[in-house]
Amino acid sequence: MTDSEIVELYKNKAEAVACKIVEYKTIEEAIPYIIKVVEEKAPCELLDDEDVEKGPLSPNGVPTRIQPVLAAPHCDEAFYKKFSEACEAKGYKCISKGLRNYLAGIDVGIASAVLGIAETGSCMVDTSKEDIRLSTMICEVSILVLKKSTIKPTLISVAEDLRSHIGASSASYTTFISGPSRTADIERVGAIGVHGSLEMHIILLEG
Amino acid sequence: MEEAAKTLKEYQEHIDEALNDKFLRKTLDKFAVEYRVSRDNVFKEVPGADCVQKIADTKDWCSKHLEELYEQFKTEAEKRGVIVHRAKTAKEANEIVVKIANENAVKSVVKAKSMTAEETMLNVKLIQEKFEVVETDLGEWIIQLRDEGPSHMVMPAIHLSRYQVADDFTKVTGDAYNPEDIPQLVKVARVQLRKKFNHADLGISGANFCIAENGTFGIATNEGNGRMVTTIPKTHIAIAGLDKLVPKLEDALNVLTVLPRNATGQRLTANVTWINGAGECEIGKDGKKNLHIIFLDNGRTEIAKDPLFSQIFRCVRCGACANVCPVYRMVGGHKMGHIYIGAIGLILTYFFHGRDKAAILSQNCIGCEACKDICSGGIDLPELIREVRTRCHDEFGTPVKEVLAGKILKDRKRFHTFLKFVRFSQKPMADNEGFIRHLPDILFSRHKFKSLPALAPKAFREMWTDLKYTLESPTMRVALFSGCVQDFVYPEQLEAFIKVMKHHNVQVDFPEEQNCCGLPMFMMNQNDVAKEIAEDNLKAMSAANYDAIITLCASCASHLKHGYHTILGDAANAFIEKTTDFSSFMVDKLGVTSELLNKSGEKVTFHSPCHQCRGLGVVEQPHALIDMAAEYVPCAEEQVCCGFGGSYSSKFPEISSQILANKVRNIKETGASRLVTDCPGCIIQIRGGVHKAGLNVKVSHIAELLAENLKP
Structure with missing residues (x-):
């Protein structure tokens, strides 16, 4: 497979697991897109107690956030500066740590993928840092940033990368993520959004 | 949980219940058809057969190097701050969990799906010890609310309707739900369980693979609960069977290539989590997770040494053997395994939950081999189920009826005399379409769903003298292995065969000393009788004299080719080589046009x-x-x-x-x-x-x- 075929295959398989894919040259250029995602989404449900101003009940009967919360822990400093400014301008709360204070739920979590797997439409994300892990779990919309050049063709072809990644520190927690959380446990009817993310967007970057 | 049936009659009553469950029947029927399509679609994208072979080879190797793998995993995991335990029995595993929980002042527990914890019936123990335990996988949560066991290894609540689920949820929350809105029902779990994750003191998960080279374990989940359970509470215990140990990451990735595809027709589960060492945990001691892994033996080291049953180590718990089983499709998982379900469930029940639970269950295999064909590890499931029955027979004794049948079949002349007697005595009951008109109630009260054939007035072997022919210069010389059914019930099918062969210039011979192929005795686990019969047939058919031995019965053909090798080993090779079914003979050997x-x-x-x-x-x-x-x-x-x-x-x-x-x-x-x-x-x-x-x-x-x- 050529590189562009691998990227096409990735897109195809990721879309098959309900990922929305957008392409940008740099992550900074994607900031307006991320803001738009927040504008268009329903208010975040508060699934646990939190001392925060609450909006009307959601269709599931739970209170909602008035001020959206976006998390982008352990990301590139230059990006975070621009991103938090954009959030501030909109009146959103942007956080980069302390996600345990938001276990009731956040609107959007942003994380970078180490690599992509074309065959399955997956992203490998280093979630060793607890805040990164939480940001991809308790968010309603998970946004993963993936560089095209890091996409590998098959599951088996990522073995070496996974190995060196695991071996790089004394303890690690790595996740392959393929789309939002899902279930078919009731009458085998597929439903998206169980305990984890309700939506997943992949920002594909050149290079 | 339902008690295991102690007699066949009791088991049949349980089965009747399931057969009358219209919802279950409809769901499983639909599933059987749809599963095939989605599974085949994603399976053809990968070198499936190679992956399956690799799983088989790796796991076979693992079963021989279990202790080394365990030691290596333990060393590597301990280096990274994981506390590794080993439990000899299910009881011991549960006690270790309770001990860890008490040492850490645990009150509430959240669990991600683990078949191993189902095997040890951990929840029962935890509830006895007064812990609050919540299953967080949606299907597991539903059956926990109902106090039931799983009816499928991957879809534990497949036996329940949306109406039952909506009712169960109403009981928990007091709110009413629209059962038609399944996505909304799913959200009930999201809303109800988030607090449970957030405030739990202990998370318990299973593990799909435990990788010896670096002490990593991997978990494949869809709902996101696996990551919650392993992240939010400060203590995490993973429970895994010793059979989950593999040497390298590549072995795990190979399993992952097959497992979700075979289980649910997914390319990969939404999350696969690789946990290596006690990592960051803000609320943990020194900011680290308190991480334990318990390896469960529960008979596994003994199974690993068994030349035949060590194959069950190849099982990756995908559940495909249930998905394609025609019997599962009719009766569901609660009637097809004690805790583990489907073909592998019939076998694992014997090993993990005792022969008294398996003796009756293991009889409920129709032998169609669909499970063997689809198995992620290429396990010869029907043969292992047959062997479980043999062992149960050895322990409980063979039913009288089956002993009698063995005595008759072993001696060809006695068997054929017996058939002629049956033919004579059925006369008043046979109609002119070749069916038995009235089945005697005493013998066949449960058997009226189809018309049973009468024995033919004249067996093929009695017609043979008149049918014999000699060709001048035949293209081929073949021997006919008639099998009992065509010989005594449907001789006209063999007459048709003779006609076709003659027309294609093939010389047929019918060695008259041939007996039943022995498959019925093999299936009834009368292995000695099956062996005697096989030896007699090898002699009777004198393979060396013919270009092919043809049988028009697929069951005979399969037994002659595979069963005889199991029974007689390489001594049967020359015979096996020559034996063929009718269709392949016509197309492949004769090249008919x-x-x-x-x-x-x-x-x-x-x-x-x-x-x-x-x-x-x-x-x-x-x-x-x-x-x-x-x-x-x-x-x-x-x-x-x-x-x-x-x-x-x-x-x-x-x-x-x-x-x-x-x-x-x-x-x-x-x-x-x-x-x-x-x-x-x-x-x-x-x-x-x-x-x-x-x-x-x-x-x-x-x-x-x-x-x-x-x-x-």
């Missing part, structure tokens, strides 16, 4: 016998033959068992009849006026079903179709 056949306009469909398509790997040849003599119409679920299964249909007539009803429905939908197949057992079943259903479809052997359409 339409030259000597008339293609009629008759619409003919096909049933692919289990022992032909899976037993022998013969699929296309019969289609080609039909196409030469008629208009071939494909039948939906062609390769799904007809429900006969030899003695199975008399042991479990209700299940057999329901499987047959599906077959008849599929045949009806083809609009064909005739169905042919390559096995007289299937003909007994299907002809009987079609007759009872009043369907105007002729059922015959493929040889008869050809014999009727020979060019003059």
Whole structure:
């Protein structure tokens, strides 16, 4: 497979697991897109107690956030500066740590993928840092940033990368993520959004 | 949880209950058809057969190097701050969990799905010890609310309807739900369980792979609960069977290539989590997770040493053996395993939960080999189930009826005399269409779903003297292995065969010392009798004198080719080499073309016998033959068992009849006026079903179709 075929295959398989894919040259250029995602989404449900101003009940009967919360822990400093400014301008709360204070739920979590797997439409994300892990779990919309050049063709072809990644520190927690959380446990009817993310967007970057 | 049946009668009553569950039947029927499609779609994208072979090879190696793998994993994991435990029994594993929980002042526990924790019945223990335990996988949560066990390894609540689920949720929350809105029902779990995750003191998960090279374990989940359970509470215990140990990451990735595809037709689960060492945890001591892994033995080290059963280490718990099982499709998981479900469940029940629970269950295998064909690890499941029955027989004794049958079958002359006696005594009951009119209630009260055939007035072996012929210069010389059913019930199928062979200049011989192939005795676990019969047949058929030994019975063919190798080893090789089923002989060996056949306009469909398509790997040849003599119409679920299964249909007539009803429905939908197949057992079943259903479809052997359409 050529590189562009691998990227096409990735897109195809990721879309098959309900990922929305957008392409940008740099992550900074994607900031307006991320803001738009927040504008268009329903208010975040508060699934646990939190001392925060609450909006009307959601269709599931739970209170909602008035001020959206976006998390982008352990990301590139230059990006975070621009991103938090954009959030501030909109009146959103942007956080980069302390996600345990938001276990009731956040609107959007942003994380970078180490690599992509074309065959399955997956992203490998280093979630060793607890805040990164939480940001991809308790968010309603998970946004993963993936560089095209890091996409590998098959599951088996990522073995070496996974190995060196695991071996790089004394303890690690790595996740392959393929789309939002899902279930078919009731009458085998597929439903998206169980305990984890309700939506997943992949920002594909050149290079 | 339901108690295991102690007698066959009691078990049949349990089965009747399931058969009468209309929702269950409809769901499993739909699932069986849809699963096939989605699974095949994603499976063809990967080198599936190679991956399966690799799983088999790796796991076979692992079962021989279990202790080394365990030591390596332990060393590597301990280096990274993980506390590694090993439990000899289920009880011990549960006690370790309780001990860790008490040491850490745990009150509440959240669990991600773990079949190993189901195996140890951990929840029962935790509740006894007054912990609050919440299952967080949606299916597991639902069955926990109902106090039931899983009915499928991957979809534990597949037996429940949306209405039952909505009711159960109402009981928990007091709110009413619209059962038609399944996505909304799913959100109930999201809303109800987030607090449980957030405030739990302990998370318990399973592990799909434990990788020795670096002490990593991997978990495949879909709902996101696996990551919550392993992240939010400060203590995490993973429970894994020793069989989950593999040497390298590549081995795990190879399993992952097959597992989700085979389980649910997914390319990969939404999350795969690789946990290596006690990592960051803000609320943990020194900011680290308190991480434990418990390896459960529960008989596994003994199984690993067993030359035959060590194969079960290849199981990756995908549940595919249940997905394709025609019996599971009828009765569901609660009747097909104690905790582990499906074909592998029948075997694991014996090892993990005792022979008293497995003795009756292990009889409920129809032997169609669909499970073996789909297994992620290529486990010979039907053979292992048969062997479990043998062991149960050795411990509990063989039923009298079966001992008697063995005595009769062993001696060919006595057996044939017995059949002639039956033929004489059935006379008053046989009608002129070849069916028995009134089945004596005392013997067949549960068996009226199909018309049973009468024995033919004259057996093939009695006709042979008149049928014999000698060709001047034949293309080939073959021996016919008739099998009992065609010899005594359907001799006309063999007559048709002779006609076709003669027409194609093939010299047929019928060695008269041949006996039953021995499959029924093999299936009844009378291995000594099956061996004697096999030896007699090897002698009688004198393979060296012929170009081929042909049988028109797929079950005989499969037993002669595979069963004889199991029984006699390489001594049977020359015989096995020569033995072939009718369709492959015609197409592959004789290279028959339409030259000597008339293609009629008759619409003919096909049933692919289990022992032909899976037993022998013969699929296309019969289609080609039909196409030469008629208009071939494909039948939906062609390769799904007809429900006969030899003695199975008399042991479990209700299940057999329901499987047959599906077959008849599929045949009806083809609009064909005739169905042919390559096995007289299937003909007994299907002809009987079609007759009872009043369907105007002729059922015959493929040889008869050809014999009727020979060019003059």
